[in-house]
Amino acid sequence: MSEHIASKKTYIVVWASLMCLTAATAGASYLELGHFNIVLALLIATCKATLVALIFMGVKYISQKMTWVVIVAGLFWLFILISLSMTDYISRSWR
Amino acid sequence: MSDSSPTLAAHQPGLQHHFATMEQQTDASVMGMWVFLVTEIMFFGGMFVGYMIYRYMYYGPWLEGSQHMDFWWGTINTAVLLCSSLTMALGVRASQLGQRRMLVTFLLITILFGLGFLGIKSIEYHGHWVDGQFPGANFRFSGPNPAQVELFFSFYWAMTGFHALHVLIGIGLVTYVVYRSWKGAYGPDYHNPVENVGLYWHFVDIVWIYLYPLLYLISHKHLSG
Amino acid sequence: MTTAAVPMRERENYLNQEYGIKSWLLTTDHKRIALLYLLSITFFFFIGGFFALLIRLELLTPAGDLVQADTYNKLFTMHGQVMVFFFLIPAVPAVLGNFLIPIMIGAKDLAFPRVNLLSWYIFILGSALMLYTILNGGVDTGWTFYTPLSTEFLTTNVVAAAMAIFVVGFSSILTGLNFIVTIHRLRAPGMTWSRLPLFVWANYATSIIFVLGTPVLAISLALVGLERMFHLGIFDPRLGGDPLLFQHLFWFYSHPAVYVMILPGMGVVSEIVACFSHKRLFGYRFMALALIAIAVLGFLVWAHHMFVAGISLYAALIFSFFSYMVAIPSAIKVFNWTATLYKGSISYTTPMLYAFGFIGLFTMGGMTGLFVAALGVDVHVTDTYFIIAHFHYIMVGGMVMAYLGGMHFWWPKISGRMYPEGWGKLAALLIFIGFNLTFFPQFILGYMGMPRRYWQYSPEFQVLNVLSTAGASILAVGYLLPMVYFLWSMRYGKIADDNPWGAAGLEWMTTSPPTTSNFDEIPTVTWEAYNYDQLTEVPVERQ
Amino acid sequence: MFEHFPFWPARASTSAGQVDALFIFLLLLCGLVCLAIFALIIVFALRYRRRAGHQAEHIEGSNALELTWTVVPGCIFLCIFVWGAYIYFQERTPPEGAADVYTVAKQWMWKFQHEEGQREINELHVPVGRDVRMIMTSQDAIHSFFVPAFRIKQDVLPGRYTTAWFHATKPGTYHLFCAEYCGTMHSGMIGDIVVMEPAQYQAWLSGGGSTLPLAATGEKLFSELGCSTCHRSDMQGRGPNLVGLFGKPVLLEDGRTMIADENYLRECIQNPTLRIPKGYKPIMPTFQGLVSDEQLNALVAYIKSLKQSQPKQAAGSSVAAASQQPPATQVH
Structure with missing residues (x-):
């Protein structure tokens, strides 16, 4: 099939960055940002979601x-x- | 759009009668899956809207409720789901390359992670139930404005409940795909069901990626009251 | 073009290809599923109609003397729920859409035939739940399920009704999903977007609403169910829950749902007007864009149902403004239909009578929409019989007329038989007269201030209510006629040839009724949509 | 001709005329357009009917025409929108100094409390020519205060105040309907608005027995429930000073400011720890369930009556004077 198949390394790298982002958002909740707490949390969550969507779900390779x-x-x-x-x-x- | 070659290709496994080529069928089913995921976005979206509105109106009780969440279990659960996404993605990759044994092992690991997630979730639910944090008659809360905190817990139970239900459905789908791939149904030229189940699983993971910060990590500011 | 009318028995088609219950209940042929839907929604149409007649009988007298207050509340609730969710929403998309879209775009079947059958079974599951609700004592929340009434103060089968509509919502989600993927992926070679018939465009716009709106209704009804069963007090005012949140979530879907009901009707009318004026539609591109614009803008206007519900002043201004923006595409469509008649060659067959009725009544319904979108007037007329008349003009005057017009127009293609023309025209006339007599007095009642959902009302409203009930009885007779002569025509109707109306479109180029896989081999489209200049006109006496 | 077959209810309030004006304008505009379209359809259908020797002319369409019937309706709709919004804006902004009537809607009856203390069920007596503001809440489901003759309607929500106002211009008795479906006897939840000449109204007011003004009842409750121990008007108590609070913006603990309207007062009484003003501790106990809706109205009326203009010691006397008569205790 003409479909692009990502290498195993890509998946591992993406997974690792997702774990770091999880740690980041967990840590960020200890900071004292008042109303910016939710903005930062949603920002990190959106980054994770786009990562999962682009690579894991293969949206990047969809023709x-x-x-x-x-x-x-x-x-x-x-x-x-x-x-x-x-x-x-x-x-x-x-x- | 659909370049249907008039001479029907050799009848590939799984090609349905009304599609001209395998590629047309795969494109159709991937697009169909994404349209279905959009309906799921709007389904969870309704609850996220309710959450956002009440968080805007009752920030204090939301903060109070969120601090009764078990921070560590939540974080571990996020990690568990991310790992299950990794193994699912590797499983889909294995099906694309036709490695049947790798496909089956990765999918089984994914199921294990899924069950692990549900296990942790049930531990949390049991904890909340025992602490009297299930809304309704036996809701007990000592801190300020218990009514709005009960509202927070209504959202917690509704959102994580629907999410857990979707994880359960996901596990069912993956077991079906494991059974079919064990029988050797999927190879490099026909692995679309695996891909679609993978899309569904990743979507359920993305929903949790948003649920985790919104429910567990509102803020760790020590409440003055 | 039209092959000799070979007697139907010799030729093999989707009806006589195989017989037996299993061939119907396990079919994946989009045409058979369309007929299954036709039976289910007709059944519910007559249940809803029966409730409507009881309501109108009760309203003959100011005092509540035919049924008790509770029963009356159940009647109008179930009339609303059955008609909206079990007839109006599935009618044109699931019956005519399912049957025609694959043939119109030159495909053998929908993209996911098994999902199509699954959607019918989900509809049947939802119907079973609804019938259980009706037989088990009914539900009296109003079809809108407003909280906290539906979650705290009623003891009827609210959860069963909410689950019935939750389930039947998924049937329309799957139909919408099927249509979108089919129209994108399975068009015949040469069938570009600008050559698609407007009926396909209309169902495409409807599917956008199905896919993006219905899930929000599902979640709002699920939350009502959870609140009743497990006290998850999301809308509970004692916990600080806001009843308006439910209204926002409910109307986010339920307003686009009224466009789900009217858009396919617009598609049907475009086909009929073009065919019986034997002329290309005026401004094809604007008509297609107007359909998509209605579907998209329809999502920005929902809170015009809540102007007096307690939303903030500025939100009301925003939604009123958007409500006027969504009125523009509807206006464009009416002007284009009228312009299509100009310099055409118009014949007055039954479908064309229904199309005339549709344009007239939909125009009045749309115009009264301008009344209720104006904030000042809406404060006075909302929740009164003005609103009842407004939405019945669009749903019954618009959508049901278009549905019946479509059924008559494509009946030769569906059954291979012609319906009796004389009876058809009589039924159309009866329905037009009965409808206007039923609902026009309700505009006056509404502005006079008679609130909706009233079991007993003040005596000064009686005269108009008696008129309305009289109209309802004529309407009921009008609706019975088509069912009778359609069934009659299945057996004794004249054998229809492949293109009895001389219409344009791929569906008129296959046999009628078509074979199971629609085309022997997929046609290649080289002509523009509605190419009536290349088609021979069918003279009046032969119709 | 119109008496026994009216097309709209009596015009008995200032806004009724404006609503009717917009309604009639829309009626004429839409009526004309509808008739034009019906005429066009009939003319075209007859003139271009299918007959031998008559061929249809193939017209693709004309962008100019399409543009006109997009822009022209657009502009007309904008004008209607602005006109409608103008009327709505007036209806949603009660004038200053309007007479307050506290309303409690309960499943299938209306309970009114006048500022002068009168209580009425399903009937509301109002003087002609006075602005009357309805401050409404519901004890159960959503109801809707609808007076066709005044062309006003406003849903009444549980757990919150909603307001509507009208200025009656014609004496008479007018229908009051509940317009939002609220259960079995929704159609029975009706009543009358009796608009009277000012003289008659005064006679009706005094005739109704010596009832304590609402603010006085509120003040008695204020001390009975122990509110005055923290909310002191003379010196800085543990609670904020309530004199002159009504209508002023309040800076909250979490940095937001809210205007102290009726809803704010109601929320503070029922969920005090939710809206803590800056610099105060959340120590106020909740009164949810302890205070009935009628008592809540009385308390809100009392707090609203604490005006900054009255010097402190006079505040007590002016209210106290009114309560010299035998205080008929209505606390229930």
Whole structure:
């Protein structure tokens, strides 16, 4: 099959970096960042998620562009749900 | 889009009648799997929205609730799931290369990691249950605003419960694939089911990657109250 | 083009290829699954219709004298749930879509035939749960399941109903998934996106909503179930839970769901209008883009159901603005249909009568949507009979008319027989009159201030309610007729040849009814969509 | 012709006229467009009917036309949006100095508490020409306060206050409906809004027996429940000083500021440790379950009545004067 097959080394490297990122996010929770705690935690989690998606799930090697559109659409719709709902809760105390 | 060669290739194993070529079928099933994963994103998304909104409204109790989580079990569980993702990825790679024995061993290790995850999860659940942290009649909490902390635990049980259910389904799928690959059904030219189960497993791992910091690591600031 | 009408018995097609229960219950042929869906949703259509008649009978008099208050609450709840989740949402996609999309794009079957059969079985499981709910004493939460009423203050089968709809949601997710992958991967050579019939575009847009919206409904109903069964108090106000969170999650799906109901209807009407005006559709590209725009913008407007529910003022402004943006593509479509009629060669067959009815009633439904999107007017009319009339104009006046139009238009292709034209026109007329008599008075009732879901109402509303009930009885008769003569035509109808309407589209180039694998060999498409300039016109007397 | 077959309810409030104006404008606009489309369909259907010798002309479409019927409806819709938003903005901003009526919606009845102390069930007497603000909460499911004659509607949520206001212009008795489905007798949860001339209203007010003003009841409760031990108005007690608190922004422990409106006061009474003002310790016990909704309204009314303008010692007397009559204890 024409499919690209990553080398075993790539998988091990990705796995190791995922473990380090887990340690990083665990450590970061001890820092005192107030509201930035969640921002940092979500940032690290998004890095881990993209790593898993690109290499482990092989999104990097997928030839069909359509699958990229499907993934981005899914994340964008989640963003719609979260952001438009939050507009209600954030502005509820204004009026 | 679909360059269907008119002369049907030799009837490869697993090629279904209505697909022209094997490549068209694989593309279709990978895309179908990703569309299914998008529905799962929106399914968990509903709970994440509820979590975000309540965390914005009740930050204090959320902090309080999150400090009742077992930090170490949570971290170990994340590591366990990441390892299971590694072995699943290596398993998929083995199926692409046609190494049947490697494929079966990696998938079995993945199942072990999955069961390990569920084991740790049940230890945590038992701990919370005994401490009276299951919402409802026997919910006990001594600290300030117990109502909102009960709300946090409702989310904890709902989100990790659905996630554990998905891990269970994942283990079932992997066992089915192990059985089929033990019978030698998958080789370099037909290993799509293994790939799809791998995608599902990695997705369940990604959900936990987000659940772990949101539920366990809100912050370790020592609460003044 | 049209081969001689060889008597159907000799020719082998998907109906007489194999017989027996197993051949139907274990089929993976998209055409047979479409017929299985047709039976299931028709069954539920008449259950929902029966509840509707009981509601209208009760509302004949201001006092609650036909049924008890609880029974009335169960009636309108189950009327809503059965009609929305078990008839309107699956109707056109699962019946006409399943049957036609593979043939229209020149494929042998959908991308995942077994998943297609699985989706029907999931629908049957959901139906069993719903029937259990109905027979076990019904549910009275309203089809919207608003918390904390549904989670704390009701003792009826809320969990069973929530599980029924949770399960049936997955049936539409799988159908949506199947359609998206099929339309992307299995188009015949030459069938580019700009040559796709608009019916396929419409089902593609609907599938986007199926895939991106339905899971959120699943999670919100699952959370209601968890709260009732295990006290996971996510919406419990005593724990600080916000009842509006449920409404946000519920309407995030349920508003796009109303577009799920109307978009396939738009696709059907585009096909019928083009065929019976014997003319290319006006502005094909804009019509296709408008369908996708409705599906996408439909996800930004959900809180216009909650203007008075307690959301913040600024959120209400945002959602009202987006509600007006989503109205524009619908307006574009109506103008384009009307423009298609210009300088056409129009024949008044039954499907065309339904298409005229659709355009008229959908326009009125869409226009009243402008009333309720205006914040000032919505504060007065929301939760009144104005809203009931608005959404019935779109769902019954729009979607059911289009569904019946589609059934008549493709009936020769589905059954190989022609329906009786005279009866068809009579039924269309009856439905049009009965519908308007039922729902137009409700606009006035709504602005007069009669709230919805009322078992007993103030005496001054009685006159309009009696009119509405009269209309409902005519509508009921109108709906019974097609079922009768469709069944009749299966046995005694005139044998239909392959293209009785002289329509464009790949489905009219196979035999009717088609063989199991649709085409002997996959055709190569070299012509544009709706190439009526290359097709011979069918003169009026032969129809 | 319209009396016995009306098309809209009586216009009995200031906002009713504006809502009707927008409604009639939309009716005319949409009516015209609908009729135009129906006419076009009928004309085209008849003129271009299929007959021998008549061929369909093949028109691809015209981008110019498509553009016009995208932009033109867009602009019209924007105007309607702005007009509707303007009316909604007015309806959601109660004017200053409106008479407060505390409402408790319970499964299938409405309970009103006037500021002057009157209590009513399913009936609300209001004077003509006065702004009246409804401060509403529900004891169980979601209800909705709907008066068709005033063109106002507002859902009543459990665990939170929602407000609606109206300015009655025509005396008379108008329907009050519950518009959000709330269980078995949802259709029975109706009542009347009796709009009276100011003189009649005063007569009705005094005729209803000597009831304690709501703020006075609140003050009695305030001392009975021991709130005054921490919330002292004369010196710095363990709790924040509540005089003049209402309507002012409050800086919270976690850095956020919130305006001390009714919802803030209600939340502080029921979940005190949730919104701790800066510099105070979370030691206030919760009163959830100890204080009924009616008592909660009384407490909120009392705290709102503590104005900064009254000098401290007068604060007690003005309220105390009103409570000279035999305090009819309504604590239940």
